[in-house]
Amino acid sequence: MAWNEPGGGNNKGPNDPWGGGNQGPPDLDEALKKLQEKLGGMFGGGSSSRGGGSGGFPWAAMVIVAVVGLLLWGLLGFYQVDQQERAVVLRFGKYHDTRQPGLRWNPPGIDEVIKINTTKVRASTLSETMLTQDENIVEVKLSLQYVIDDPTRFVLKVRDPERSLQHAAQSALRHVVGGTSMDLVLTEGRAKIGIDVKQRLQEYLNLYETGILVSTVNVDDSKPPSQVEAAFNDVIKAREDEERVKNEAQAYANAVVPEARGQAQRQVEEASAYKEQVIANAEGEADRFNKLLTEYQKAPEVTRERLYLDAVQGVYTNTSKVMVDVEGGNNMMYLPLDKLAEQSQSRSAGGATIDSATLRELTNQVTEQLRRDAAAAGSSSRRGGR
Incomplete structure (x- = not known):
């Protein structure tokens, strides 16, 4: 006989957990009715009939459910804003507040909380092919780093701020490279291009109210297109040869010019010494002649x-x-x-x-x-x- 089978008669079997002789397992419907009766008595509700007839409306159960739901709803409204984050709060879709770090609460379903990390350094890259000032084609690879300076503007003012950042960076890069010669773009002018692009890009972002602050802009690579790379390498080699010949000529000039200047200075000094010698000899001869004339007049x-x-x-x-x-x-x-x-x-x-x-x-x-x-x-x- 199973432990939950009736033991028959009034004898309590050793395996009967309900402690009754002929008592079966508890009826769930009856247990719920008893609970409703107790709650109804506590809150003043009508009692239900034991015979299964129609009773009053289950107000007590609804109140309990409402209380439990209200507690759950209140608990769901708590959230934590980390130190590096800021929380933008929208109430019924309209901007309400920007929350600082700490434990915060907002009513769920009414307020929407958007957390933005304002200290994380984000990176973006782009590669563009464009014309320079001297009408040459170059390919420039640019990398930039930025942070979110104003989370409110970042969330509300622009639909896709990071995409706007890409478009603004392309525009700024084309504007700066379009005003620079090809030699500067490919050689020592890349650092200045990065500075100019950063300044112009930040002006665009401020105008768009994206809330993004650009921290660094670097020109990673600049080269001619692959179709003309061979010809461009020949031009670079010719320019290097030209620079080498200029350096050699300058070195030769630095060796010859000082020597010529030294010789010229020596001749000038010799001429000056000869001049002083002749003048001194002439003055001495004139003085000697005058003294000789005096002696001749005497004897x-x-x-x-x-x-x-x-x-x-x-x-x-x-x-x-x-x-x-x-x-x-x-x-x-x-x-x-x-x-x-x-x-x-x-x-x-x-x-x-x-x-x-x-x-x-x-x-x-x-x-x-x-x-x-x-x-x-x-x-x-x-x-x-x-």
């Missing part, structure tokens, strides 16, 4: 003889051989000054170097020899006359 004979001796000394200093024309005959007298100087200065090193004393001695010897020759020529002429 003309002595001064004249001294000048003669100085002139002879100057002539003999520059020569080592002297030819003397003897009066009264057809012969020339040869004076080997170098030999005479060697005899008088046997210990001196070098060639025929004649000082003032030696020259004076040689002059005296020559003068004495000339006198003797003149005397001899005079005596012979007197004898011939006799």
Whole structure:
């Protein structure tokens, strides 16, 4: 016999959980009726008939259901706004409030809460093919980073703010690249292009009231289209060769020009030194002449003889051989000054170097020899006359 089968009679079987002899399992309809009767008594409702007849309206059950539903509805209205988020509240579809971080409550079904992360850095990329200022085609890849600065505008002002961001970025990029030459787009001008695109893009986004703040704009790559890449590489190579030749020429100029300037400066300085030397010599000669004139006016004979001796000394200093024309005959007298100087200065090193004393001695010897020759020529002429 199963545990839930009637035990028969009034005997309570050991396996009967209901504790009754001939009592079966509880009737659910009867249990609900008993509960309704108790609740009806508590809230003043009518009692239902035990015989299953028609009773009053189940107000108590509806109140309980309403209370439970109200509690559930109230609990569903609680939500948490994280520190990096802001909550935009719409009441019946109309903007109501923007909630700060913390535990918040809004009536469910009446208010719509849209949470927006305002600290997350979002990224977007785009690639465009466009014309430059000099009518060349380039392909530019751009990447940008942005955050949501105004969640209210981001949610309510524009239907799809991020798509608007893409369109605005394309427009700004085309505007900036269209005003730049191809060389700058492909080389050192990419950083400036990124700055200009960021500024113009932010102006567009502020005008559209998207609530987006652009933080960074980078030009990742810029190159000519693949159809003309080979020709463009040839142009780049030619430009590099041109730059190399310019650098070589500049290096040569840097080596030659300073040397030429140095030589020119040296010649200028030599000319200036020569000028000062000539002026100084002229002034010295003029001063010496004035002093000599003063001495000549005091003693003309002595001064004249001294000048003669100085002139002879100057002539003999520059020569080592002297030819003397003897009066009264057809012969020339040869004076080997170098030999005479060697005899008088046997210990001196070098060639025929004649000082003032030696020259004076040689002059005296020559003068004495000339006198003797003149005397001899005079005596012979007197004898011939006799």
